[in-house]
Amino acid sequence: MTDFPVQTRSSQVQIKGWCPGAWQPMAASDGLVVRVRPPGGRLSQAQAHGIAELVRCCASPWLELTNRANLQLRGVNAAGHVPLLDALRELDLLDRDAAAEARRNVQVQPLWTEGDTTQTLALQLGECLARADAPALPPKFGFTVDTGEVPCLRGAYADIRLERYAQGVLVYADGATLGGVFTPEEAPAGALALARWFLAAGGAPEGRGRMAALLTRCDLPVAWQQVPVPAAVGNALEPGPQPGGTLVGLAFGLTQASTLAALADGGALRLTPWRSVYVEGAAPLPDFPELITDTNDARLRIAACTGAPHCQQAWAPTRDLALALAPLVPSGQLLHVSGCAKGCAYPKRATTVVATAQGYDFIRHGTAACAPDHRGLALPALEQLLKNKTTHAPRI
Numbered sequence: 001m002t003d004f005p006v007q008t009r010s011s012q013v014q015i016k017g018w019c020p021g022a023w024q025p026m027a028a029s030d031g032l033v034v035r036v037r038p039p040g041g042r043l044s045q046a047q048a049h050g051i052a053e054l055v056r057c058c059a060s061p062w063l064e065l066t067n068r069a070n071l072q073l074r075g076v077n078a079a080g081h082v083p084l085l086d087a088l089r090e091l092d093l094l095d096r097d098a099a100a101e102a103r104r105n106v107q108v109q110p111l112w113t114e115g116d117t118t119q120t121l122a123l124q125l126g127e128c129l130a131r132a133d134a135p136a137l138p139p140k141f142g143f144t145v146d147t148g149e150v151p152c153l154r155g156a157y158a159d160i161r162l163e164r165y166a167q168g169v170l171v172y173a174d175g176a177t178l179g180g181v182f183t184p185e186e187a188p189a190g191a192l193a194l195a196r197w198f199l200a201a202g203g204a205p206e207g208r209g210r211m212a213a214l215l216t217r218c219d220l221p222v223a224w225q226q227v228p229v230p231a232a233v234g235n236a237l238e239p240g241p242q243p244g245g246t247l248v249g250l251a252f253g254l255t256q257a258s259t260l261a262a263l264a265d266g267g268a269l270r271l272t273p274w275r276s277v278y279v280e281g282a283a284p285l286p287d288f289p290e291l292i293t294d295t296n297d298a299r300l301r302i303a304a305c306t307g308a309p310h311c312q313q314a315w316a317p318t319r320d321l322a323l324a325l326a327p328l329v330p331s332g333q334l335l336h337v338s339g340c341a342k343g344c345a346y347p348k349r350a351t352t353v354v355a356t357a358q359g360y361d362f363i364r365h366g367t368a369a370c371a372p373d374h375r376g377l378a379l380p381a382l383e384q385l386l387k388n389k390t391t392h393a394p395r396i
C-alpha cells in the first residue's frame with residue numbers, strides 16, 4: 001500500500017491511507033504500533049489479562065484505545081513482532097491473515113445483553129468479512145452494529161450501518177436517508193451485498209474511498225431505498241453506571257497495562273469508539289488516575305494525538321498542552337490539540353490548536369487542516385483566546 005504526501009500550510013504530512021493492524025504494524029519513532037481488533041469489540045477477562053502481560057513484556061507501558069474501538073500497543077521492536085503475533089493467536093485475537101484483519105472493521109454498540117441480536121450479529125458480520133471471498137474493501141471502510149433500542153454510534157466513523165428496525169435490522173449506507181430491512185440472520189449478507197455494490201459502483205478507485213463520498217455522485221439501487229432511516233438517535237454514552245456494568249472514560253484513550261488488568265479483574269471489557277471501556281458486571285472499579293467516571297471531568301472535553309516526541313511528524317508535544325487548557329473548555333465543547341495538520345485524534349470540526357514550526361495555530365471551528373484564525377501563538381495567547389466563551393465552537 002502506497003503512502004502519499006499532501007501539502008498542508010505547515011508541513012508535508014504523510015497520509016497513510018490505512019490503519020495499522022497486528023499483521024501490518026506501523027513504524028513510529030518509538031517502535032512498531034500494533035493494533036488489536038477484538039472480535040465483537042469485547043475482551044474476555046483472560047484476553048485482557050493476556051494483553052496486559054504482552055504489554056509488560058514487549059511494548060511501551062501505555063496502551064491506546066482508538067476512535068475505532070481498537071487497542072493499540074506501541075513501542076514494539078521489530079524482533080518482537082512475530083512472537084507477539086503468536087501470543088495474540090493463542091489469545092484468539094489474531095485474524096488468519098492481514099487481508100482478513102483489514103476487512104474486519106466492525107464497531108459494536110457496547111450495551112448489548114447476552115442473547116440479544118447485537119453480539120451475534122457483530123460476530124457473524126466479522127466472520128463474513130474475514131472470509132477469503134469477502135469484498136476487497138478499502139482499509140478504512142467500516143461497519144457499525146448499532147442494534148440497541150436507540151442507535152448510539154451514528155457519530156462513529158463507518159460506511160455501512162446496521163440498526164434495529166422493528167423485529168428486523170435496517171442496513172444502510174453512511175450518508176443515505178433510506179435503507180433496506182433484513183432479518184437478523186440475513187443482515188450480514190445484506191451488509192456485504194451493499195459493500196459489493198460500493199465497489200462495483202466505483203466507490204474505491206485505486207483502492208481508496210468512502211461510502212458517503214460515493215453517494216454524492218451516484219444513487220443507491222432500489223433495494224437500498226426501501227424504508228427511511230429514522231431521525232431519532234441517542235448520543236455517545238457518557239462515563240458512569242450503565243445497565244449491567246460501568247462505562248469508564250480513559251484520558252486520551254490511554255491506559256497502563258496494570259490498569260487494564262485491574263479493570264478486567266472486575267469483568268470482561270467492551271471497547272467503545274468514545275475512548276472508554278464498558279466493564280461488565282457490578283464489581284467496584286479500581287482507583288487509577290487515568291480512569292474517568294465523572295461526566296464533569298475536564299479531560300472528557302479534550303482530544304490530543306500522540307504528538308512529540310513519539311510521532312515523527314509532530315512539531316511539539318500535545319497532551320500536556322491539552323491538559324493545561326482543559327479547564328478553559330466549557331461543558332459540552334471540545335478542544336482538539338494536534339501535533340501537525342493531519343489531525344489524527346479528531347478528524348471532525350472543533351476548536352482546534354495545531355503545533356507548527358512557528359508556534360501554535362488556532363482554528364476557531366475546523367479541522368487541523370483548515371486555515372487558521374490565528375498563527376504562531378504561545379500558551380498565554382491560547383489561554384486568553386479560550387477564556388473568551390464565544391471562542392468555543394459547538395461540539396459535533
Ligand code: SF4
Pocket residue numbers: 305306307308311312313314315338339340341342343344345
Ligand atoms: S496528528 Fe499527531 S499523531 Fe497524527 S501525524 Fe500529526 S503529530 Fe503525528
